[in-house]
Amino acid sequence: MSAFYHRCRYLFLPIFFTGLSLILFQLSQPKLQAWQETLVELPYWLLSIVTLIAIQFNRSRLAYLAILLLAYYVCITEPRLTIEGLGQYSDLLLLGGALTITWFAFIKDRGLLSSHTLVRTIGIILCFAAAFGWIWANSHYRTQLDNFLPALISHEIRLFIPLYLCALLVLLRGIWSSNLISTAILMTLLIWGGHFLLPNPLPISVSMSALAIIYLLTVLTESYFLAYRDELTGLASRRALYNLVLSLGQKYSVAMLDIDHFKKFNDTYGHDVGDQVLKLVASKIAEVTGGGKAFRYGGEEFTIVFSRKDASSVLAHLEGVRESIEEYDIVLRDEKRKKQTKAKRAQAQSKSGKKTVSVTISIGVADHQHGENFDQTMKNADLALYRAKQKGRNQICI
Numbered sequence: 001m002s003a004f005y006h007r008c009r010y011l012f013l014p015i016f017f018t019g020l021s022l023i024l025f026q027l028s029q030p031k032l033q034a035w036q037e038t039l040v041e042l043p044y045w046l047l048s049i050v051t052l053i054a055i056q057f058n059r060s061r062l063a064y065l066a067i068l069l070l071a072y073y074v075c076i077t078e079p080r081l082t083i084e085g086l087g088q089y090s091d092l093l094l095l096g097g098a099l100t101i102t103w104f105a106f107i108k109d110r111g112l113l114s115s116h117t118l119v120r121t122i123g124i125i126l127c128f129a130a131a132f133g134w135i136w137a138n139s140h141y142r143t144q145l146d147n148f149l150p151a152l153i154s155h156e157i158r159l160f161i162p163l164y165l166c167a168l169l170v171l172l173r174g175i176w177s178s179n180l181i182s183t184a185i186l187m188t189l190l191i192w193g194g195h196f197l198l199p200n201p202l203p204i205s206v207s208m209s210a211l212a213i214i215y216l217l218t219v220l221t222e223s224y225f226l227a228y229r230d231e232l233t234g235l236a237s238r239r240a241l242y243n244l245v246l247s248l249g250q251k252y253s254v255a256m257l258d259i260d261h262f263k264k265f266n267d268t269y270g271h272d273v274g275d276q277v278l279k280l281v282a283s284k285i286a287e288v289t290g291g292g293k294a295f296r297y298g299g300e301e302f303t304i305v306f307s308r309k310d311a312s313s314v315l316a317h318l319e320g321v322r323e324s325i326e327e328y329d330i331v332l333r334d335e336k337r338k339k340q341t342k343a344k345r346a347q348a349q350s351k352s353g354k355k356t357v358s359v360t361i362s363i364g365v366a367d368h369q370h371g372e373n374f375d376q377t378m379k380n381a382d383l384a385l386y387r388a389k390q391k392g393r394n395q396i397c398i
């Protein structure tokens, strides 16, 4: 369920909101006539700004796409070059663009001006060359293909086969990687295809502005996550904790949580298994009830902050976290498993049974006292944690 929720957040929700905004825009178009001139200017500004920001944040794929879209927009808004005026070239642009966007979905972000620039430029040229080859082959062998293939697969359908494949590939990539950049690339492809194929398309100025805004939000949100999320566990980071401190009132309590004997665990099972366990423990800590906000403080230490609650009133919620971790049988992923076939995996599992481990945590909790700063309260929670360790671990001390 949580994996589905994760995918919804990063893939389906942005697509849903973009689609909804574009439909709403379409409906309110008559009222926006007065803004026509501004709307036409908007993509120049937005795409240029987003290019600079994407370069600054090392999101080179979005920077490249923004530059290509800007170049296209400059050409298409030339009075002599309307989409109708593109004539035979519109298929080439559609397919070449779709192949380029798809290629961008599968490569990594690299510096915009680096040794990769040449590879990217050649890649874009090859995408357009492939599109040209496809269109040429389809028209050159049209009669043969018409005779050979069922009537159902008409010339138009054949021509756009690469587009359908691109859409499928980029969609699968988006589902698989489940991050905002993949979603932004998928939306670029949808809007690009829609611009050429839909009978009543949105004005190009609107779709280009929409894409620029999507890129901008993507870059900013990704950067926010980089700064405030812990990469391994996905929990909020220590930096986010100190951000929250700024908004805390006088009444709050802080809990410090630490995995017991984690060094021994690492020594027995290895650092990779240790990482797996950290992630799973973090997922249990994130489920804390009572309004607690969970953070990875560092290493195998976590912090939970309960705003407007004193220590005695949060004990039951912390006990819930401690118990859920104690009772959690963590199934270890066998690294060799990936290389085995499904049948072999099933056989190995039934022979050996699943390999499970369990860990416990100790917790120290302290109230914020009048006149104390956050660090002093944290220190008191740390001292309480030390007492919990001294008393034999797997317990809470106040």
Ligand SMILES: Nc1nc2c(ncn2[C@@H]2O[C@H](COP(=O)(O)OP(=O)(O)OP(=O)(O)O)[C@@H](O)[C@H]2O)c(=O)[nH]1
Pocket (backbone or CB within 6 Å): 232, 258, 259, 260, 261, 262, 263, 264, 266, 270, 271, 272, 273, 274, 275, 278, 298, 299, 300, 389, 393
């Ligand atoms: N796998 C993994 N281990 C980590 C990570 N961060 C810290 N550790 C390990 O966590 C261990 C912490 O050990 P100690 O602070 O000595 O404490 P402990 O073994 O948990 O013992 P007690 O806290 O006294 O119960 C060290 O071995 C660190 O290498 C991480 O991100 N991944």
